[in-house]
Amino acid sequence: MTAPGHALRFSTGAGRGALLAATLASGMVFLDSTVVNVALPRLGAELDATVAGLQWTVNGYALVLAAFVLLGGALGDRLGRRRVFLVGAVWFGVASVACGLAQDSGTLVAARFLQGAGGALLTPGSLAVLQASFHPDDRGRAIGAWSGLSGVSAALGPFLGGWLIDTLSWRWIFFINVPIAVAVVFAGLRWVPESRDSDAPRAGGERFDVAGAVLGALALAGVAYALIEAPVRGPAATPVLVAALVGLLAAVAFGLLERRRGDAAMLPVGLLSGRLFPVLNVFTILVYAALGGFTFFLAVHLQNAVGWSALRTGLASMPVTVLLLVGSARAGALAARIGPRLPLTVGPVVAAVGLLLLRRVGAGASYQVDVLPGVLLFGAGLTLVVAPLTASVLAAVPDRFAGVASGVNNAASRVGGLLAVAALPLLVSLSGTGYAQPAELTAAYRQALAWCAGLLLAGAVLAALLVRRPSGQSQS
Structure with missing residues (x-):
């Protein structure tokens, strides 16, 4: 049964309950995108x-999440957003247990693949249920709160992970997901109304685009494998060349297939007909590539080169948490008044300055002098971006595409992080056990942050030139 659309109000108990379910779910997925970075040296x-x-511990998760998050959004639109959302919560919890029990890196990577599949069902659903269920007058407020609280979960990951790693074991960064998943299922069953796209074909029909999902996964997997294995095997090695060729051919086939299937595709051509939606997703790839590369290198550098504990490393990024908590709703309201162009231009520039300041962090670094200023600037810039970007992406498409649009944008963010983690070690000549050598790691870290700052500045230029107010975002 399809619940009436736009029925929930932000101030009601049901509205707050639905927001709780969506926030816990997305927070759990985002948490596992950041918390693992702190555990990398220990595991x-x-x-x-x-x-x-x-790299594969990070990218195995990101790869499957990026490849199948579009399918997850489409499944929600067709089968029911709450139903797919709850299946994703259970799947994610079970896969997290498998990660925590892993006894070697190969098993851990395999479990991270499974965890990414659960996240692909949860991530688009957490936002789509808000977009489809809340009254239009409260939707912006709900999405702003979701953006801020979910961002806080992601930023809180390093702190929570550091405490768990130092106190118990790195395995508990995965086990902690079990009670969160249980809470998501409870809140979802109690407060989240069912909704679906009544015009969408049902799964199992000939129009359901499983082939598109598989080709998208092959494209990402081939490119990621080539980038990760090139430093080890050599760029001319047969497995590297074959993987790169498979990835490129799959990407071309994906594009051709989606164009042929039209609006029945996993990535409907109707979403790409407007100029703003594609621009916002390219912007997302650039910004989240910088974020993924930065978090990967910072956590390893602070522990293996600077000599900090996992907990202290996690605490180093706490100002980002505070800024997201305090500022995301305000940033969303600002963008609603003046349009997204200014926040999406200024935010990446401020974040880039923060990364350039953080390049000076080395052995004997002081937190107050060397780390805090850069972290504050990076957090302030990120706060200006997150809520305006999310609201603009959804406002740029019709409501019936809410699940798919959310999936596309989440896929873009995961692709950005995945490619950065795959490519940056190659670009900065870090391979083998070089991450355990302080001098080699420090040189690679400083080069990597310069690359990340460049990606942020490229995003700022793109926003300044091409981003405008979405037609579905009214001026208040």
């Missing part, structure tokens, strides 16, 4: 992993 040592092993 690398315990499982005897190389740089490639660490």
Whole structure:
């Protein structure tokens, strides 16, 4: 049964309950995108992993999440957003247990693949249920709160992970997801109304685009494998060349297939007909590539080169948490008044300055002098971006595409992080066990942050030139 659309009000108990379910779910997925970075040095040592092993621990999750988040959004639109959302919560919790029980890096990577599949069902659903269920007058407020609280969960990950790693074990960064998943299922069953796209074909019909999802996954997997394995095997090695060729051919086939299927595609051509939606997703790739590369290198650098504990490393990024908590709703309201162009232009520039300041962090670094200023600037810039970007992406498409649009944008963010983690170690010549050598790691870290700052500045230029107010975003 399809619940009436736009029925929930922000001030009601049901509205707050639905927001709680969506926030906990997306927060759990985002948490596992950041918390693992703090654990990399410890699990690398315990499982005897190389740089490639660490990259796949991050990218195995990001790859499946990015490849199938579009399918997750489409499944929600067709089968029911709450139904798919709840299946994703259970799946994610079970896969998290498998991650925590892993005894070698290969098993951990395999479990991270499964965890990414659960996240692909949860991530678009968490936002789509808000977009489809809340009254139009309260939708912006609900999305702003979701953006801020979900961002806080992602930023809180390093702190929580550091405490768990130092106090118990790196395995508990995965086990902690179990009670969160239980809470998501409870809140979802109690407060989230069912909704679906009544015009969408049902799964199992000939129009359901499973082939598109598979081709998208092959494209990402081939490119990621080539980038990660090139430093180890050599760029001319047969497996690297074959993987790159498979990835490129799959990407071309994906584009051709989606164009042929039209609005029945996993990535409907109707979404790409407007100029703003594609621009916002390219912007997302650039910004989240910078974020993914930065978080990967910072956590390893602070522990293996600077000598900090996992907990202290996690605490280093706490100002980002505070800024997201305090500022996301205000940033969303500002963008609603003046349009998204200014926040999406200024935010990446401020964040880039923060990363350039953080390049000076090395052995004997002081938190107050060397780390805090850069973290504050990076957090302020990120706060200006998150809520305006999310609201603009959804306002740029018709409501019936809410699930798919959310999936596309989440896929864009995951693709950005995935490509950065895959490519940056190659670009800065970090491979093997180089992450355990302080001098080699420091040089690579400083080059990587320069690359990340460049990506942010490219995003700022794109926003300044091409972003405008979405037609579905009224001026207040």
